Amino acid sequence: MNATERSRPRPLSAKGRRVWSLVRKETHQIVRDPSSIAVGVVLPVILILLFGYGLSLDVMNVPVAVVLEDPSPDAVELAAGFQLSPYFEARLLTSMSRARELMLARQVDGIVRIRPDFARHLSLGDAEVQILVHGTDANKARIIQIYAQGAVGQWTARRAAEGKDVAGGPVIVRDRLWFNEANDSHYFLVPGLVVLVMTLIGALLTAMVMAREWERGTLESLFVTPVRIDEVLLGKTIPYFALGMVGLSLCLLAARFLFQIPVRGSVWVLAGGSMLYLLVALGIGLLISTATKSQFVASQVTVLVSFLPAFMLSGFLFDLRSMPAVVRAITTILPARYYVAILQTVFLAGDVWGVIVPNAAVLAIMAAVVLLLSRVITRKKLD
């Protein structure tokens, strides 16, 4: 085949015209086919809203009992701090036994106890605030603990700012939450969302529309024309690449204007990394469709090998470092993992080249491999 192509050189424009015509055809189909719009536009929007508003890992309005055993103004001020905090729904009590009852009945998740000698100890510089947390939900308990420490810390800071000497003050070790000062889980959920949307459009949608062409026999007719297989593949890749970028833009706009999430790094780095990942996803989609040639099987396989891993094993929802070594080893072959690393860095930290370059390099190699492979295994043959 190569020999004939060389012996009969054809102008590039003929090839270009065919690719352009296929791209136009695909675009018409995307615009007219409700399922493409659904996956390309509606699904990202739903995911954004769902993840943005429905799924939140934050703890808000935690019911706590504040046991105020010291009626001094300092103690009252501290108790008021809990009452005003958006993280707590504080019930002011005066007896510890009542608080214990509420805790046992699970009507409160924590107790903040301000002892009778609080004011005296404060002036001595060794004041204590006791924080008791319901520990059945370890994760939540830890968060409440940190919040409570934060509330006390804020109170101390305010006092210091007001010039009230606390003589060393109650020493409370406060964990500062790095990169998420607002303590807002949207900061890492939305970048994760970008991965999901790109995977859906790049791999799932592409696999399905290509498998549909095999299934409906549209490729059979198209094959018996001067069209080459690389032109057919380009005709699929280009429009879905564009659709993926639309999905990305939607996510970025939502991040910026709906959830006020800053992008610390450069948008161009973000776009570049996304393009690389999108190419990998497209290649995977094309590979799967050629191998299965059936929409149903293609969608199942794509969800299994690309969407679910991107969801569970990319490090966006669950921290890679907390996974067993075997699972962590598996994640090294997942493109989503490298993309998540780039996204989290660019969104939350900035253009940290030491992270971006190696991850982008892995994505580039993966893209080259899957696209070349799909070019090799897709042939104008039915047997």
Add this chain to the structure above:
Amino acid sequence: MSAAGGNPPVLVGRDIRKTFRRHTGDVVKALDAVSLEVGPGMLTALVGPDGAGKTTLIRLAAGLMTADTGELKVLDIDVAADPQQVQERIGYMPQRFGLYEDLSVLENLNLYADMHGVTAAERRERYPRLMEMTALGRFTDRLAGRLSGGMKQKLGLACTLVRLPELLLLDEPTVGVDPLSRRDLWKIIRQLVHDQGLTVLLSTSYLDEAERCDRSVVLQEGRVLAQGPPAELSRKAAGRTFLAEPPAGQTARGLQARLLDDPGIVDAVPEGGQVRFVRAAPEADPVASVGALQGAAVVPAQPRFEDGFMILLRGTAAAGQALAGSTILDRPPERYGDEVVIEVRDLVRRFGSFAAVDHVSFEVRPGAIFGLLGPNGAGKTTTFRMLCGLLPATSGTLRVAGVDLRQARASARQRIGYVAQKFSLYGPLSVTENLEFFASAYGLHGGRRRDRIGWAMRQFELARFARLPSEQLPGGYKQRLAMAAALLHQPEILFLDEPTSGADPLARREFWRRISALAEQGVTAIITTHFLEEAEYCDRVAIMDAGRVLAQGTPAEVRRRARPEPGRSPTMEEAFIAIVEAARHGESPHAASVGGDA
């Protein structure tokens, strides 16, 4: 190309073999030592039943598959070595032309024109002619998915003709297309061959279509049985083909069944109230030594392609072996006398604002064969589903076996058997397991179930395949198993939806014999078919189009409504076209602009 020179063939195949491996592991010989030639400027037909290897051969020629062994040259190019070059010069229309359903007619055409590098100037010259030819001019903006089956086929053909190919490959272009569109497609194809010198290779399972070609290649189970001008094959039946008028008091169907039993007869089919039969050997006296013909008036008939084809087929299929197929019930339905067994009055079924079935009325008497004929989308299957109680009617009366289906669907279902259009048994289950399942589903248990399954095995000669998974059954046997399963609970009414579609002529004759035998014993059969000549087996037929019954009566009455043509009696297909056209009159200028015929 040197069309001017010694006119070398456009396609030459030598000793082509191609095998496939099924999922089950066994190997199927799709093509077995096939050699053929396609001459330039000619219309060549590949004829054969489903599974004969037609599609495989055409895909090999299009470079979409590669043969295991053998040589195939198209336009003097070795297709296996350089498929791309062949694909640039030929046109190919697969069985289901892959139109993009969400693109408009014009967008589909443009896509193919772009692929072939057709310039804007060429398009301006070519499109109007394609539109005129296909009568699609009014629909250029319509989405291809919204076209009727026939229009889709025409658009598919137009897409392959955006530039004149050096060879046009058409894989069953008329399958699933109603008779009117079939006629239009044939006009287009013949016009192209005769006016523009196009070379066409097309495959078909309709034998009458092969007769209209310049050459035919008869394929059967991957082998070439014969090739040459169709008239050559028809001549095999010369002096052996006759028409018999059944004696008074006998039906054509009855005479046909008895003729088929006679070893001296190769083929017999009902035709226009008479029976066309082919003798195994030429005979001066057509009645000689055939008892069934006593008292019948017999005249010689013009041999057809199908007659020659049957001689060939019977010659290969275990020579002299009689057709299988008489089915004897062990408990025929009780006769109701002349009471109506199915009564349909003003039946309407709407889907939204669309009336799929629009005030349909007919009656069927016990022991009759009733044929429901019509193009795709005419409402046949919807009517069927309502009769079987699978779909509620919007309005109208529907009585089956004396039971109003609106009130007592379950009790009516016990008395009917249903054979669906596609093979709807459980493929991985064996023949026995399928029968056992259906017997239980109909509430048969213990000894009764054993008896009924034993009966089915005997009557349908399934015993030797008893343990074979039913998906591996040979085509004709799948059909038998489906019928056996539908008869297990001894229904008095049998519904069959397109039972003969895709079957070879032998299997079709066998099927009709069974149905005739069942009808003789009192079973009522309602059948849909798109082989219009099969209407001759029916006692009464109804012709449906667009949800309405256009004509109803005995086959002879319906045939009389055809436009008379001098010199011969009209066929059922001509009658059908005349009736549907008259009904659609004014609605669409159907192919009115398609000009001259050869």
